Amino acid sequence: MKRNELLLVAVLAAVVIGATAVLPPGVGAQSERGIPVEYTATADDLDSVTGNGWEEVQSVTVPLSSAGADVPSADDVTIEQMRAQAVRTDSRLYLRISWADPTRDTSEASVREFADGAAVQLPTDGDQQPPIAMGSRESPVNVWYWSGSGETEELFAGGPGTTTQFQQTTVATEHTYADGRWQVLFTRQLAPDEPNRTTVPSAADEETSVAFAVWNGSNMEVAGQKSASQWHRVAIGPAPPAYERVLWAVAGVAIVITTLVTIQGIRHTGGDGS
């Protein structure tokens, strides 16, 4: 390679690196509707349900309606929508949901008392979309169940009536109730080291789905008598922008080098032939 060719490589490389540096961070983000999961390097201001960081995170309204389960009064539900926000770091998912419920029900201390509740449902196997009502035997689901009594359970189900509790819980929750609204934060490792747990994707081209349900204890909502959502796509945000730019730069430099090597090769061949 001659000196001017080396210079050309350097110039092209500089242009490529410069270009990736000004690429918008949103490049590669999914544009279809779903629950966006934004990336953040640190979650210091998001690991509490009232953390300041949540003000910056996009909030999606999720419509809810009766799950239509085969239990008495299944259609008698009271909560019609909720909001969801999600963020991930390299290793953890932070999911905050909130909904209006004018009655705060936290006790199950007697036979007619039911606590408020909320659940997040994920396919156990990320790229499947199981039947919305607790999955199926072939396509089971993970359910994170939070109760107004303060308990959190991590559940596994393969169809209605099959819910079983994992012995080890990998999900942590925190909640507040203010101005007639529950806010519940669920956090979990993206990929817990436990069997039958949903791995939350960490790259934009991987897919999974999520569904939600809430129960109003005052209305004696329990089990299948619940306000539930449809499946929503989990829209994984871009990989860390800095990391992405490095990748783009490396790819750009590689393209330039390949081009030059090819030109050089053709010249060589042409030289031999002349």
Add this chain to the structure above:
Amino acid sequence: MSTSDGGETIDIADDVDHQVAMVMDLNKCIGCQTCTIACKTNWTDGGGREYMYWNNVETKPGAGYPRDWEELGGGWDEEGDERTPGDLPAQEDYGAPWDFNHEQIMYEGSDEPLRPMDNAADWSPNWDEDEGAGEYPNSYYFYLPRICNHCTHPSCVEACPRSALYKREEDGIVLVDQDRCRGYRYCVEGCPYKKVYYNAMKKTSEKCIFCYPRIEGEGPDGEVRAPACAEDCPPQLRLVGYLDDEEGPIHKLVNEYEVAVRLHPEYRTEPNVYYIPPFAPPQHAADGETTDEDRIPREYLEELFGPAVNDALETIEREREKVNRGEDSEVMEMLTTTDTSDQYRLEVFDEA
């Protein structure tokens, strides 16, 4: 399943080998609650079960336990295919702890005697004990001991979306699988007899287990024993065995002579606790003379036990007359024996 070896047809559930059953002779119950306490000390003396009486004895006519349980619904529709969901009783209807004036006496220097706070004492189990109905001199009441009926067609089992309740294959005892139960309480609402109870400490439902460890020989002294409520009853008014044991008194009283009848058959759960209906002396006229009128109105007994109570009462009447004439009566023998080995067919449990 129906067995028909002896010519009789004995209806038991399809998926069970045998069916436990009890016959209780209401004419002998003195309302002493020994059965209630026997059950309580065995099974429900703590851990969120304080309010539960798996065995209770209530005065009839009366509101019962939980209060007005007969109005709360549950059971099956007329065809017996669709469950008719009921209501959950209020905690106070089981009898909630009363507030007492401890605070005033202990800390505020009150001189009053210790007593429930105003309006606190307005209900408890047996609140209406011995009240009954009717006007002097024709007032009447009787005691009705109740346990889970370990029904052949149990609506509690059908009600559970998690199949946590089930009929034991070997003997048809209805149990709640404590690992499967998630405390949804559909069974509590679904049992028309309100014989499933919610344990708020464990957040699961619990119920009478027909003392299965005792009939399996896991009770005192490692011997096969009848349920505690039966064994501890001073007048020994309960017969215990399998409904499908054709040699036993239960089969004879229920299926052959039809003198033992079900409580509220119209709930269609097909209970396996059967009752010998109560007799009472006839009414008295104002002048003190005995009349022909039933003291316990027949309509009331029909309300409780269905139309079959009429034949049952007439048969018993006939059998009593036989005995009065000095003739033999197998029915009266079974109902008056004092030999517990005739009353409890424990050998059938041993064989199982």
